[in-house]
Every structure is written in C-alpha cells, then in structure tokens.
Amino acid sequence: MPALSAATQSDPLPLLRLLLAGGPSASRRARLERPDAASTHTDPLLDARLERVPTHELDRCLAWLAQPRHHLIGWNDPRYPPLLRQLPQPPPGLFVAGDPDHLWRPALAVVGSRGASAGGRDNARHFTRRFCRAGLAVVSGLAAGIDAAAHAAALECDGSTVAVLGTGPDRAYPAAHAGLLEQVAERGAVVSEHAPGTPPRSSHFPGRNRIIAGLSLGTVVVEAALRSGALITARLAAEAGREVFALPGSIHHPLARGCHRLIRDGAQLVESPEEVLAGVATLAGRLAAELAGPHRAGPSDPAPATAPADAGAHRLWRALGHDPVPMDLLAERTGLTTATLSSMLLAMELDGRIVVEHGRYARRPTGGGTAT
Structure with missing residues (x-):
C-alpha cells in the first residue's frame, strides 16, 4: 500500500478536507491512493464537495489534532488497521484518541x-x-x-x-x-x-x-x-x-x-x-503471519518440532523460557511489535505450547497439551 508522503504527514489539511467533504468512501479512498487524480478532474463531484468544506470545521479538527495522543489515520497511511482494510467499504480515514x-x-x-x-x-x-x-x-x-x-x-x-x-x-x-x-x-x-x-x-x-x-x-x-x-x-x-x-x-x-x-x-x-478463542485460532494465526512478515531466524538453536515453523514465530519461541516474562521484554528480545507478538502468542496458547499468567508468558512445562 502507498505510504503517506512527508508533506502529507506534516500537513493534515488535505486529508481533513477529503474526510469532511463526505460522499462515497470509494471515491475518497481512490483519491488518497492517487493524489494526482485531482489534477485530472476524474471526479468533479468530489472536487466540488472539497471546495465547500467549511473553514470552521477544518479549524476545529486541527485544534483537536494539536492535543497530545490525538491522531488522524488515512486509508493510505501504513498505520491503517489491516483487518479493517479488508472490509467491502472501509472508512477512508479514522480519528483516533489514544494509542493507534x-x-x-x-x-x-x-x-x-x-x-x-x-x-x-x-x-x-x-x-x-x-x-x-x-x-x-x-x-x-x-x-x-x-x-x-x-x-x-x-x-x-x-x-x-x-x-x-x-x-x-x-x-x-x-x-x-x-x-x-x-x-x-x-x-x-x-x-x-x-x-x-x-x-x-x-x-x-x-x-x-x-x-x-x-x-x-x-x-x-x-x-x-x-x-x-x-x-x-x-x-x-x-x-x-x-x-x-x-x-x-x-x-x-x-x-x-x-x-x-x-x-x-x-x-x-x-x-x-475458550470456545471463542478456539473458534478464531485459524484467523489469528493468519493475521500473525501477515503482521510478522519475512523475518530471518537466528543462526542456531532451531526451534523444536512442536514450535511453529515460520521464522517470526521461531524467533519468539527462542525468546520464551520457562520463567514467565512480560510482553515488553519479549518485544525487546525479538524486535517484533506488540501487535505481532499478540497474534503469535494467542496462536501458541491455543496450540497448548505456552501458558499465560497475569499478562506474562512462558513455555508450557510439558511442551504440549491443550490450552486451558
């Protein structure tokens, strides 16, 4: 997916104007993917709506964005949630208060x-x-x-x-x-x-x-x-x-x-x-693989046959021990993001490979079994 240009990241006005213009989300997502489309006038109705966006609404949004932990995430932003992107009609942008x-x-x-x-x-x-x-x-x-x-x-x-x-x-x-x-x-x-x-x-x-x-x-x-x-x-x-x-x-x-x-x-x-967790295990595993990407495994200490086979999960398996460790320490050991680790750890727990206690993770002593 195309990333935002540095100019767009530093200047939220073009994205704000597009979101406030309203209208079909597909045409606005297309404009985000091809910002040069504005010069070709491929959507004159959208261009007309963009011209009518009230200045006071833009000012109100800019004042909100100026506050700490307030974010604007457009369709073409790398931070846009991957699962939401898969919807038939995902929103062209999101206002987020907190941690994206x-x-x-x-x-x-x-x-x-x-x-x-x-x-x-x-x-x-x-x-x-x-x-x-x-x-x-x-x-x-x-x-x-x-x-x-x-x-x-x-x-x-x-x-x-x-x-x-x-x-x-x-x-x-x-x-x-x-x-x-x-x-x-x-x-x-x-x-x-x-x-x-x-x-x-x-x-x-x-x-x-x-x-x-x-x-x-x-x-x-x-x-x-x-x-x-x-x-x-x-x-x-x-x-x-x-x-x-x-x-x-x-x-x-x-x-x-x-x-x-x-x-x-x-x-x-x-x-x-537990029935719900088992029901989403397959989709969670697929999401973990998509988020992890083609990580390289370490040169030694191959994971045991019971550990997941992909390289990202191999790195996580090596970072886990028999003493429970928190998520932030696993992130430090593996270099993986919290989102990636969460998906992988869920899949490992459902496979019965790890135990979770009070937000800390460890290999299951028996090395297998059923998640409880």
Missing part, C-alpha cells in the same frame, strides 16, 4: 443490549477478562449495558480495549460515559470516522457497527433483542468473513431471542470464552 497500536492487536468484539441484565453484564465481564488474559484487545461501542461492561472489565484487568463511536472522538454517547471514554483513550484507543464535535445521529451507528466488526477477528453477542444493533454488528461481521458467536439464554428471556436467532442462522453457540 491498539488497532493492530488481534481483537474480539463484545457487544449486546443496552438494557442488559445483571447476568448479561457478568458474562460480558467474564468473557472480556479471559480474552484480555489471552492477549486480545476487546472492541465495543461505549454504549450502555454490555458495551460498557466489556470496556470496564478490560480496563480493570489492564487489558487492551478499543471504543468505536458513532459520534466524533470527543463526544461520549451516552453523555454519562464521558469518564469511561477518557479512560479508554488514556489506556487504549477511541476511534471514529466522524470529525471531532460530531453529535450522535442514528444514521451513524450502523457505520460504527461495521468498524467494530471490521477491527475484530470475531464478534461475540452476549445478549440481544430481536431488533438490536448487536445483530447488525454480527451480520456485518459474517459478511466480512469473520466469526460470529452467540451466548444462549432462557427461552423466556427477551434479550436471549436475538442470540437464538443468530444461532439458528449459523452463529456458533458458545458457553465459555
């Missing part, structure tokens, strides 16, 4: 009803904590109910979490979640395709749901009514080739009916986080 590296971590979406039951919130917390211990990020939409429970659980266990908004990145919805929004931005990432200051609009939330699905290896629906945004997220995940999981419930519980419909339509019925 969280968008590269292998992730699971945890979604469900705004009016969740106490048991549903407990399940969201339980699944989220297990996913975070396995090295995955948890993606959700900062809504009341299941979303808020998932974000809070990830923060409580020092896990990675990403909140995708249907507003601007500076607007919590509901407003009562302003504190939660601030915490996610401080310790994870807040993402929106909408400019700072954008208020909540019902038309924005299906797009928000597609980004949640697009950033994730799979979507876990904890509770949902028959008419629910969580079902839209699940449908979009399936259309993008991602896994969909649903927790069953009582036939008398209205918030179980959406999950039961998903199961009838082909979603995987799951009763434990």
